[in-house]
Amino acid sequence: MLRTSLHLGITGILVAAFTGGATNSLSAQDDANPYDALVDVRAGEGIFERHCSRCHGMNATGGETGPDLTTGRFRHASTDAGLFSVITRGVPDTEMTAFRRARSDQDVWQLVAYLRSLSGGPRVEVPGDPAKGERLYRNKGGCTSCHMIDGAGGLSGPDLSTIGARRSPEDLLSDLVEPDERVMPRWWRMRVVHRDGTPVAGRRMNEGTYSVRILDEDNHLWSFQKRDLIESERIETSSMPSYTSELSDDELTDLVAYLYGLIRDEEG
Ligand code: HEC
Numbered sequence: 428m429l430r431t432s433l434h435l436g437i438t439g440i441l442v443a444a445f446t447g448g449a450t451n452s453l454s455a456q457d458d459a460n461p462y463d464a465l466v467d468v469r470a471g472e473g474i475f476e477r478h479c480s481r482c483h484g485m486n487a488t489g490g491e492t493g494p495d496l497t498t499g500r501f502r503h504a505s506t507d508a509g510l511f512s513v514i515t516r517g518v519p520d521t522e523m524t525a526f527r528r529a530r531s532d533q534d535v536w537q538l539v540a541y542l543r544s545l546s547g548g549p550r551v552e553v554p555g556d557p558a559k560g561e562r563l564y565r566n567k568g569g570c571t572s573c574h575m576i577d578g579a580g581g582l583s584g585p586d587l588s589t590i591g592a593r594r595s596p597e598d599l600l601s602d603l604v605e606p607d608e609r610v611m612p613r614w615w616r617m618r619v620v621h622r623d624g625t626p627v628a629g630r631r632m633n634e635g636t637y638s639v640r641i642l643d644e645d646n647h648l649w650s651f652q653k654r655d656l657i658e659s660e661r662i663e664t665s666s667m668p669s670y671t672s673e674l675s676d677d678e679l680t681d682l683v684a685y686l687y688g689l690i691r692d693e694e695g
C-alpha cells in the first residue's frame with residue numbers, strides 16, 4: 428500500500444517535470460497527482476482541518492453543511508484531476524466555494540492525496556469471523572480503552588464507527604501490526620514540563636508558534652505558552668501498540684473482519 432503510493436508519487440513528479448511543473452493549474456489537471464506520498468497525505472490533512480473540516484467534519488466524514496468525503500465515490504469527480512478541479516473551482520450554486528487560500532497547486536494536490544487516503548476502495552470478501560473479532564476487540568485486544576465505536580469507548584485514538592468504509596482489509600491489517608507507519612499529525616503526542624515543574628503528557632491538540640494545547644489521559648485540556656516550558660518533546664509515533672506478537676494470525680484475521688464490517692448503515 429505504502430510502496431504503491433510512493434511509486435505513484437515518483438511517477439507523478441516525473442510527469443510534472445516533463446510538463447513544465449505543477450504550478451500551472453490548467454496543465455496540472457491533466458496529470459496524475461504529483462504529491463501523493465505519505466508526507467503529502469499528512470500535509471493535506473492539516474490543510475483540510477484548517478479550511479474544510481468546519482463543513483465536512485474533522486475526519487471528512489460529513490458535517491452539518493458538507494457531505495461525507497470518505498466513501499471513495501464523488502458526485503462531481505472521478506479522477507484525481509477532477510477532484511483538483513472541484514476544490515479549485517467549487518461546486519456552482521452551493522456552499523462549496525472555490526478554495527482560494529491555497530498557496531500553490533501543491534496544497535490542492537495534497538488535499539486530493541488526503542481525500543484519496545480516506546477510502547478503502549471497492550468492497551471485497553474477507554476471511555475471518557467478525558463475531559470473534561468483536562470479542563477480541565472488547566476483551567483481549569483492549570481496544571475500547573482508546574477507541575470509540577458508536578459513542579462508547581476512549582478518546583486516545585480515532586473513532587472507528589465507520590472505519591470499514593474508509594480502509595481496505597490490507598490497510599486495517601497494517602494498522603494493527605505497524606501502527607507507526609501512518610500516524611497523522613492529529614495523533615502526535617507531546618511531553619512538556621512547565622517552568623513551575625509541572626510535567627504534562629498527552630495528545631497534541633493545537634500547536635502554534637507561541638502556544639500549544641495538550642489533552643492528557645484524564646481528558647484535561649492544558650494550554651501553555653511555549654516560553655513558559657522548560658522542556659518540550661513531540662512524539663510522532665503512535666500510542667497504539669503493535670499487535671503482531673499479542674495476537675495470532677487467525678485472531679488478526681478475525682479482528683480485520685470485524686473492523687471491515689464497521690460501515691455506515693445505508694452502506695451496510
Ligand atoms: C462552507 C462549507 C464548505 C467548505 C468550507 C468546504 N466545502 Fe466542500 N462541499 C460543501 C458542500 C455543501 C458540498 C456539496 C456540494 C453539492 O451540493 O454537490 C461540498 C462538496 C465537496 C466536494 C465534492 C463531493 C462530491 O461528491 O463530488 C469535495 C471534493 C469537497 N467539497 C472538498 C472540499 C475541500 C477539500 C474543502 C477545503 C479546501 C472544502 N470542500 C471546503 C461545503 C463546503
Ligand code: HEC
Nearest residue numbers: 568569570573583584585602606607609610614665666667
Ligand atoms: C493506547 C491506545 C490504543 C490502543 C490500546 C489501540 N489503539 Fe488503535 N490507534 C490508536 C491511535 C493513537 C491511533 C492513530 C495513530 C495511528 O494511526 O497509529 C490508532 C489507529 C488505529 C486504526 C487506524 C484508524 C484510522 O482512522 O486510520 C485502527 C484500525 C485501529 N487503531 C484499531 C485498533 C484495534 C483493533 C485495537 C485493539 C486490538 C487498537 N486499535 C488499540 C490508539 C490505540
